[in-house]
Amino acid sequence: xxxxxxxxxxxxxxxxxxxxxxxxxxxxxxxxxxxxxxxxxxxxxxxxxxxxxxxxxxxxxxxxxxxxxxxxxxxxxxxxxxxxxxxxxxxxxxxxxxxxxxxxxxxxxxxxxxxxxxxxxxxxxxxxxxxxxxxxxxxxxxxxxxxxxxxxxxxxxxxxxxxxxxxxxxxxxxxxxxxxxxxxxxxxxxxxxxxxxxxxxxxxxxxxxxxxxxxxxxxxxxxxxxxxxxxxxxxxxxxxxxxxxxxxxxxxxxxx
Amino acid sequence: xxxxxxxxxxxxxxxxxxxxxxxxxxxxxxxxxxxxxxxxxxxxxxxxxxxxxxxxxxxxxxxxxxxxxxxxxxxxxxxxxxxxxxxxxxxxxxxxxxxxxxxxxxxxxxxxxxxxxxxxxxxxxxxxxxxxxxxxxxxxxxxxxxxxxxxxxxxxxxxxxxxxxxxxxxxxxxxxxxxxxxxxxxxxxxxxxxxxxxxxxxxxxxxxxxxxxxxxxxxxxxxxxxxxxxxxxxxxxxxxxxxxxxxxxxxxxxxxxxxxxxxxxxxxxx
Numbered sequence: 179x180x181x182x183x184x185x186x187x188x189x190x191x192x193x194x195x196x197x198x199x200x201x202x203x204x205x206x207x208x209x210x211x212x213x214x215x216x217x218x219x220x221x222x223x224x225x226x227x228x229x230x231x232x233x234x235x236x237x238x239x240x241x242x243x244x245x246x247x248x249x250x251x252x253x254x255x256x257x258x259x260x261x262x263x264x265x266x267x268x269x270x271x272x273x274x275x276x277x278x279x280x281x282x283x284x285x286x287x288x289x290x291x292x293x294x295x296x297x298x299x300x301x302x303x304x305x306x307x308x309x310x311x312x313x314x315x316x317x318x319x320x321x322x323x324x325x326x327x328x329x330x331x332x333x334x335x336x337x338x339x340x341x342x343x344x345x346x347x348x349x350x351x352x353x354x355x356x357x358x359x360x361x362x363x364x365x366x367x368x369x370x371x372x373x374x375x376x377x378x379x380x381x382x383x384x385x386x387x388x389x390x391x392x393x394x395x396x397x398x399x400x401x402x403x404x405x406x407x408x409x410x411x412x413x414x415x416x417x418x419x420x421x422x423x424x425x426x427x428x429x430x431x432x433x434x
Numbered sequence: 435x436x437x438x439x440x441x442x443x444x445x446x447x448x449x450x451x452x453x454x455x456x457x458x459x460x461x462x463x464x465x466x467x468x469x470x471x472x473x474x475x476x477x478x479x480x481x482x483x484x485x486x487x488x489x490x491x492x493x494x495x496x497x498x499x500x501x502x503x504x505x506x507x508x509x510x511x512x513x514x515x516x517x518x519x520x521x522x523x524x525x526x527x528x529x530x531x532x533x534x535x536x537x538x539x540x541x542x543x544x545x546x547x548x549x550x551x552x553x554x555x556x557x558x559x560x561x562x563x564x565x566x567x568x569x570x571x572x573x574x575x576x577x578x579x580x581x582x583x584x585x586x587x588x589x590x591x592x593x594x595x596x597x598x599x600x601x602x603x604x605x606x607x608x609x610x611x612x613x614x615x616x617x618x619x620x621x622x623x624x625x626x627x628x629x630x631x632x633x634x635x636x637x638x639x640x641x642x643x644x645x646x647x648x649x650x651x652x653x654x655x656x657x658x659x660x661x662x663x664x665x666x667x668x669x670x671x672x673x674x675x676x677x678x679x680x681x682x683x684x685x686x687x688x689x690x691x692x693x694x695x696x697x698x699x700x701x702x703x704x
Contacts, residue, residue, distance in 0.1 A: 209512050232538060233460050233613045245675040246511035248461020250668055253613050259643050262460055262485070262616045263546050266539040271558055294535060299568050305523040307515070309537040310486075310507035314559050343562040355561045356583060431512070431675040 185415045187327075187368035189423055190387050192218060193415040195279065195325050195366045203276040204228040206315055209247045211325050212279035214426060217243055221422045230275060232311045234260045245431035266311070270318050273358060278319035280312050280342065281326050284334050287380050287401050288351075289324060289344025289362035291316070292337040299339055312342040321363040328367035334400040345379035369395045371412065375404065382406050388414045436606030436652040441630065441661075444654045445471040448626045449480075453593040456483040456545075456624065457490060459665060460615030461511065461673070464490050465598040465630050467661030473497045473695070474703040483592055485541055485616065486511070489664065489681055492518040493699070495531060496691050502532040504571075504590070506541045510685075513678050517685040527688065534569055540587045544571070545616050547589035548623025554586045561585065595624030598662040599647075600669055602631045603638050606649035611641040612668030618645050621652060630658040632670045 185193075188211075195215035199205060201224040207216045213231075217240060220227050229238045233248035237257030244252055253259050260269075269275060282291035283306050293312060297303030316322050322344070326332055344362045345351060352361050361379075365372040371385040382404040383395055388411055396403045415423070439447070449455060449472055457465050469490045472480075481502040482491055489510065494500055496518030508519050522531035536544070543555035556575060566572045566585070575586040597617040599610035608629045610617060621627045629647070634657050638646065659670075664677035684694045 233462070234615065235613065245513075245678065246461045246673065248511075248613050249673055249675075250462070250612070250666060253462070253668065259613060261614050261618070262538070263542050263619060266542050267546075267557070271539065294564065299564070302524060305508075305520045305533075307509035308505065308507050308535045309563075309565060311538045313537045313563050313565070314539040314557075317558060317561070340562070340564040346562050351562070356558070357561065358558070 183417055183420055185420055187387070189415055189420060190412070191325060191366055191368050192423060193419045194371060194387070194412055195323060196222065196419070198323055198364055199224050199227055199277070202226050204230065204274065206230050206232070206270065206275045206278040206311070206319055208279060208281065208311070209244070210281060212281065214243060214423070215279065215325070217426055218419070218423050221426070222419065230265070230269060232262070232265055234262055234265055236260060236269065242432050243426050243430040249431070266314065270314055273318060275318070276320040277323065278315035279323045279325060280315060282324065282342070284332055284337050285324060285326060285365065286334060286337050288346060288348055289365065289374060289381055290337055290340050290346065291324065291342040291344065292339045294339040294341045296338050309341050316342045316344065316361065317357045317359060319359045321360050324362055324365045326367060328369045328395065328398050330398060330400045333398065345374060348379050349377065369398065380404055383409065385410050385412045387412045436608070436629070436649045436655045438604070438606060438634070439654045439656055441467060441471050441656040441658055444628050444656045445475055448594050448628055448653060449477055451477055452479045454481040454483060455594045455596065456592040456620050457596040458484060458616050458620040459598055459662065460485060460613055462613040462615065462665060463598045463610060463617065463662050463667055464488060464665035465596050465661060466490055466663060466665065467658045468596045468598070468628060468630050469494055470699045470702070472499060473699055483590060485538055487516055487519055489516070489678065492516040492685055493695065495519050495522050496528065496685070497695055498528045500531060501529065502534070504534045504536065504541065506536045506538045510678055510681060513682050518691060521688070534571055535565060536569070536571070536587070537565070540572065542616055544587050544590040545619040545623050547587070548591045549619040552589060554588050556584050556586055559585045590623060592620070592624040593626060595620040595627045597621060598630045598667065600632050600667050601635050601638060602629065602655045603635055606652060606655045607638055608647040608652055608655060609638045609641065609644050611644035614643070614645050618647065621647055626653045628654045628656065630656045630661040632659050632661070632667050
């Protein structure tokens with residue numbers, strides 16, 4: 179008997195991201211899917227995952243999913259609550275965070291991100307939320323996981339604006355810029371998983387989610403997509419993963 | 435010494451047209467009531483500074499208070515866009531809005547330098563990004579000791595810093611606790627400051643992790659219970675997450691927004 183049930187593409191994304199969060203890691207958590215994935219991992223295989231929210235909550239153990247990064251539940255359950263200058267200067271810049279998770283409106287083949295504008299900076303077609311913590315999370319965390327839905331609008335040949343550096347122009351660029359973290363290690367999308375090629379730093383499709391064809395992923399990428407010769411299929415969400423995820427989602431923004 | 439004033443008088447005395455104003459509070463303790471009073475007193479041409487513009491600046495921008503925004507993340511957390519901010523940048527409605535985008539780390543350090551009254555702060559940030567190309571407030575600096583290339587951002591010293599706190603005592607000493615954000619830095623960086631509080635008590639009881647701002651470091655204190663709704667004050671209220679969700683359709687439409695502001699903010703002054 180198979181251990182699977184019907185699931186949505188968003189659920190697959192969240193579960194795939196959660197599986198990458200190994201127990202004991204110190205994780206800088208943004209709101210939305212990253213926070214959901216991190217809290218799902220804590221319920222499953224990573225009870226000692228350390229969650230750091232940029233609002234100042236270190237070691238937060240929320241009983242329900244927060245709606246914002248500053249919900250009271252985060253401060254109330256944290257090991258320590260510190261100021262925003264301290265979070266960014268001592269903890270993030272200080273190199274104390276293993277892993278950051280970021281979303282974006284656009285990503286390019288070298289995993290650089292745009293969250294600033296669609297169109298020209300001065301006269302944007304769409305004004306996006308902006309940088310937030312992303313440039314320094316990507317610069318200073320040990321590694322970065324990027325999560326976004328895949329389409330030719332989001333996976334673009336050229337970013338409208340570089341808000342956050344992944345691998346810049348390619349091999350060696352992070353080192354030349356003096357960025358201390360290793361950079362993006364994984365991109366999780368609704369179609370599959372992409373990882374930077376160890377030599378070229380170019381995002382390469384390494385896994386497709388169940389029921390997704392390689393052609394579809396290629397078509398939904400705005401550059402000629404590299405596909406790993408060892409392409410695999412992501413394991414579908416288990417009953418346990420889905421049950422916890424749905425429970426977390428249902429209780430989002432409420433207080434236990 | 436901080437004067438205990440009513441909110442209307444505090445805003446009238448402290449906030450002037452053309453001022454640079456920072457209303458801070460990182461998700462927690464956002465001083466909405468003070469913003470509403472600024473809107474009611476029809477201040478114009480303000481430079482608004484804030485890490486996360488949030489609904490508070492969406493409302494001020496939509497009501498025409500601002501000509502410039504210095505910020506680092508302008509969304510409705512967990513919900514979506516700030517539609518009034520977007521409409522101002524994308525379509526100049528109700529007025530053009532100049533923006534200076536920073537990262538949280540950069541803008542935070544601009545407050546830190548401001549509080550320390552030094553001209554700039556140094557950090558590892560922005561390298562390789564488009565932000566350092568488009569912003570005149572991001573520059574490269576060489577460490578005089580190691581030769582390492584780092585980033586400098588200028589101090590920000592607002593004319594007025596406004597925060598919300600849980601308590602003040604009758605002499606105007608202030609205490610806030612929970613997520614303390616950049617509130618201390620903003621008050622110390624600003625030429626004038628206003629703290630709205632949930633409660634005035636005879637004597638402050640020090641809280642673990644609490645921040646105390648002595649009366650002599652604050653210009654004015656105003657008693658405004660609930661003055662941070664739909665944000666929250668730990669120990670007094672919960673974040674009204676339902677309001678943040680409900681703001682999405684209200685803010686999306688110019689007429690719905692104007693009508694909501696008229697009914698819920700302007701009417702309170704009539």
